[in-house]
Amino acid sequence: MTNSDNPEPHPTITGPVKKQMPCHYCKHEVTAQLVSTIAANGVSHVYWYCLEERHRTEIPARNIPHDKLKEYYIDIDRLPVVSDNRGSGICSVWGCDNPAVENHHMAPRHIFGDEADKWPGAPLCKYHHELWHSLVTPDMPGANKKVGEEWKLNHTQVTK
Numbered sequence: 001m002t003n004s005d006n007p008e009p010h011p012t013i014t015g016p017v018k019k020q021m022p023c024h025y026c027k028h029e030v031t032a033q034l035v036s037t038i039a040a041n042g043v044s045h046v047y048w049y050c051l052e053e054r055h056r057t058e059i060p061a062r063n064i065p066h067d068k069l070k071e072y073y074i075d076i077d078r079l080p081v082v083s084d085n086r087g088s089g090i091c092s093v094w095g096c097d098n099p100a101v102e103n104h105h106m107a108p109r110h111i112f113g114d115e116a117d118k119w120p121g122a123p124l125c126k127y128h129h130e131l132w133h134s135l136v137t138p139d140m141p142g143a144n145k146k147v148g149e150e151w152k153l154n155h156t157q158v159t160k
Helices: 066-071 109-118 126-136 145-155
Strands: 018-023 028-038 044-050 081-084 101-105 121-125
Touching: 018 044, 044 066, 101 109, 101 126, 121 126, 126 145
Parallel strands: 028 081
Antiparallel strands: 018 028, 028 044, 101 121
């Protein structure tokens, strides 16, 4: 048996992960660090964060999939948390009292770019957040169109 048949385990990266990259907001190259934001529902969103001006580096804002981080042996739980939104309220949809909410931008980032942060937001539970995007911005990357289609089936009024 050769060493290639039984590779050594790769050490998990537990310290800061930084790189030089262009920042779409600052309009020049910056030092960026992988960071995490924890949504009210407890889900961690990992992305590149500009250390110069303290914001995301990309427009539209993209989260890095957890499986991709594991591929590079990055321990998600050890990344710096820049925002922890657990316990930040209940869903804004009338009649929904779900406390596991996500911040919803009224001006979608994929359309408004860096202007999205100038518009108001609202806490929405995962279901209502997906529903809003599936009905209002169905062509947005990652939109769950199935949620909107199911909702339409249950809420369409038939008139004669």
